Amino acid sequence: MNRKRFLTYAFLAKYYFGHHLGRLLPSRRKPGGGLDKFLENYRADRIQALTPEERAALPDMQSCVSCGLCTSSCVLTAPPGNLTETPPIDPRAVAVSYSRAIPEFWSLRGVVERCKGCGLCEEVCPTDTPLLRMVRFIDDKSRESAPA
DSSP states (O other): OOHHHHHHHHHHHHHHHHHHHHHHSOOOOOTTSHHHHHHHHTGGGTOOOOOHHHHHHGGGGGOOOOOSHHHHHOTTSOOTTOOOSSOOOOHHHHHHGGGSOGGGGGGGHHHHHHOOOOOHHHHHOTTOOOHHHHHHHHHHHHHHTSOO
């Protein structure tokens, strides 16, 4: 084995074992450290941290195929040709938002605040997308990211 190869393997081994040993030791995260600085830098962009539970729930909430059945069943969706003062609610917009970046959740605040929580959209959903749970999640996140 030549010297370069040996040093390469030694370098990789050092970081491989260091990484795994570091995960076993207590956290060395300091207040004002990496995550806190990241969140502070991007607060204006309304980027927020997700808890492990929220992150684990995201795949279940990304099952929407945008079929439109939820929109047609929503009691708050205006019929075609009906001009109202407020734009109609589109539950599909809530579901599609999960395919986008989290900072865009604040833009759906008006939709989720008007949702009555009747659950008709979930009843007709062919993919069992948890729309009411998504509405509550987006409502919480949009309130957290609201400008002070």
